[in-house]
Structures are given as structure tokens and as C-alpha cells.
Amino acid sequence: MTRRALLGRAVHGLGALALASLEGKAHAQGVVTLPQKAKRVIWLSMAGGPSHLETFDPKPKLAAMNGQPMPDSMTKGQQLAQLQGQRLTCFGPQHPFARYGKNQIEISALLPHIGSVMDEICLIRSMTTDAINHDPAHMFMNTGSQIAGRPSMGSWVTYGLGNLAKDLPGFVVLTSLGQGGQNQPIAARQWSSGFLPSKYQGVQLRSKGDPVLYMANPPGVTRDRQGSDIRAINALNKEYNTVADDPEIATRIAQYELAFQMQASVPALLDVSREKKETLELYGCQPGDGSFASNCLLARRLAEKGVRFIQLYHKDWDHHGDIKEGIRLKSLEIDRACMALITDLKQRGMLEDTLIVWAGEFGRTPMSQGGSGRDHHNKAMSVWLAGAGVRGGMVHGATDDLGYAAIENVTTVHDLHATMLHQLGVAHESFTYKFQGLDAKLTGVEPSQVIKSILT
Secondary structure (H helix, E strand, O other): OOHHHHHHHHHHHHHHHHHHHHHHHHHHHHHOOOOOOOOEEEEEEEOOOOOHHHOOOOOHHHHHOOOOEOOHHHHOOOOOOOOOOOOOEEOOOOOOEEEEOOOOEEEEOOOHHHHHOHHHEEEEEEEEOOOOOHHHHHHHHHHOOOOOOOOOHHHHHHHHHOOOOOOOOOEEEEEEEOOOOOOOOOOHHHHOOOOOOHHHOOEEOOOOOOOOOOOOOOOOOOHHHHHHHHHHHHHHHHHHHHHHOOHHHHHHHHHHHHHHHHHHHHHHHOOHHHOOHHHHHHHOOOOOOOOHHHHHHHHHHHHHOOOOEEEEEEEOOOOOOOHHHHHHHHHHHHHHHHHHHHHHHHHOOOHHHEEEEEEOOOEEEEEEEOOOEEEEEOOOEEEEEEOOOEOOOEEEOEEOOOOOOEEEOOEEHHHHHHHHHHHOOOOOOOOOEEEOOEEEOOOOOOOOOOOHHHEO
């Protein structure tokens, strides 16, 4: 070995030791300090921005002011998306509300199945977010930052806690699209690992057809031969890693092995036709139909197998027009499935350590857009949580009489992230990763807090 090669390999080795030290520091800081109520998360993402005013936040005063000018005192100088500079008119809720559960909590009458499990749900009516347009709002909800390139929460969680499944990814993403024409695109950067090692990025499984492209071997290629190829490729990668000391090579080795294992485990896992007839009827889905309901059933199956973080995107909530019909269709698609997921997990004894979160990327304005729709809005939105030490049958926070802004127990996306990490046994303040000389964390640099009043 030449002197130049010796020095080069020594430098690479020091770099690898430094990286390992940083990773070990992040794991030690983030995982050991709190009791763990949640072993896993199922995040139900309603992409497009569901209106809180037609779903979970009743506003009789807004109904009474329908068609009247929006009070200037509320909106003057405020950030709006597409209504900036336009005449602002109050637009009353388009569907009635009804009371559910022991505490008679009001939610949309379009959601009777969710209402039937209201005693398991904590409804937050005072959520706010920083972003007002779709892509940055998705980034903020997923990563705690509007800037692309940050790790998603699923990546943070699997990085900090690891995976419970040996033959499946720790972070899985499923998407669905129902009726309607507002098909907002969802970019893979929403489940990116950002600056964390890439083995922690989310893996998207398709809910129709082959769950992963190229899952099956080509004709004439047996599993034994495939296994031999994987072993040969990984042997070469390991040899190269002795020279390069690149953590991404270790990721490549791990992902080759995981992909090989997934070829055997995923097809059977995603074959929901094996479920009992009663279970399929509970969710209201047909095997392989690609619906949100099917994805909720798949989420339960993935949770059973040890997947740490499961994120379901259901698109088409961007109702700039005809929100009355749009919300009706969306409610039909999610209502029974959400109830079924909570009920199914509870029956199997899994709700107590599975945290379910339902959220969009922002809310909608109490002012009309085009006479029949609502614009994006970041000052008020509703989210709900269930399971894993969350108090059921309660409402946290409130918006003003017109649903324009959160005014009581105002909460932020960073507060939501801090609370989720807390239930997973992770102290958000100290769960960091050294990046560009800074101790980066999911909950950012601004003050954030665990919403302790919603926890048992």
C-alpha cells in the first residue's frame, strides 16, 4: 500500500467513526428518557386541506352570517392564499352537525361512523400551521420545516427507534384517490429521509396491482439464483466499503437484503382476501380495490407485522369549488374506514400501543371562494388522535365564532410532533442529529411543547 492510500483510508476511517459517534449520540439522546405508550404510528393524511367547518368544528354564528361581509377586523393585513385583495364574504357550513359519544361532541352528521367511536378520539380544534400552499404545507406537516430536504417524521421515528419487522421496511407509505377531480400530486420528498441515512426513508407500496414494481423475478430466474446474485453484489459492496467507508454503501447492502426479503413477505401480507368476511365488511372494502378503506386494513396488517410508521395519503380534499358535494364524497370514503381501523385495533388489543393521527396540511377559510368553495387557510384546522395514551371523548382548544383563527389552547404542528414523539418515548428537545454544524431536530428551533392535557 502506498503512503497516499494509507493516509486516505485512515481519513475515511476517522470520518466513519465520527459519523457512528453522531448517530449513537442521536439514538441515546432521543430514545431512553420517557415511558413508551406507543410502539407504532398510523398517520392518516388527508391531502388537499380538509375544511374544519364541514367536518369537526361547528360554527352556528358563521351559518347566521352566511352571505354577509367578513368582519374586516379579523382579516385586515392577514395572509390569504387566493382571496388576497378580493371581497370577503361569510360562507356558512354546508352540512349539519350532530352530537356523538358520552360527552356529546359535535362533528359533521356526514361522519356517523367516526361519531360512533368518538369516545376513543381526542379532537383538536385549535391546530395552526405556518404554510398556506400545498407543497410547503405538506413539507411542514411531515418534516417540521417548509424547506425541502429535511427528514420526514417517519424517518425520524425509524431512525430513533428502529424497526420491529425484519422483512419489511420500518416506514411504509400508501396512497389512495377517491371520487372528485382535485387530485393534488404527492411528491416522494414528503417521505424522504433528508439528511438522515437513506435507509430510513419511507417505502411506498402501491395499493393496486403489484405492491412494488419488479417484485416478481423475471422468467427463468429462481429465488435461489436471485439470492446468489444478492450475496455476490453485497460481497462486492462490502469490499468497496473497506476502501470508501461511505455510510450509503452500508445502506445499499441493507436495502438489497430487505428487498430480497420483501419479495417473499409483501405479496402475502398485502393479500387482504385472506381476511375474514366480517373484517372486510367492517372496513367496507373489496380486496385489491385500492381504496382508502383497503389501505386502512393494510395499515392494520402492517402494524401487526411490526412496521413502525405507516402513513396513508388520501387525496382530493382541495375544495376551492363545490365544497358541499366534495365533502360529502370524501366523508363517504373515510368515515367507515376510520371507525373500522380504531375498532379493529381495539378488538386485537393493539389500540393501546398504536397512535392514530388524522390530519390535513391546513384548514379552509370561512370566506367563500367562487361562491361554493373555500380557500387555503393556516390559522385554524382540526386534527384528531386516538390510542396509545391519548384521552378519548374530549375536545382540545377552540376557534373563534366564525372559525377563522384558533383562540383557545392554540397548538402548532411542532406541538403535535412533540406530543407524538413523547408517546413514542422520545424527548423531542434532545432528539437531534448533527447537520451542517447544527443540532437539527424534528420540532425545530422555536419553542414547542407536548400537549399534556390530552394524554392519560
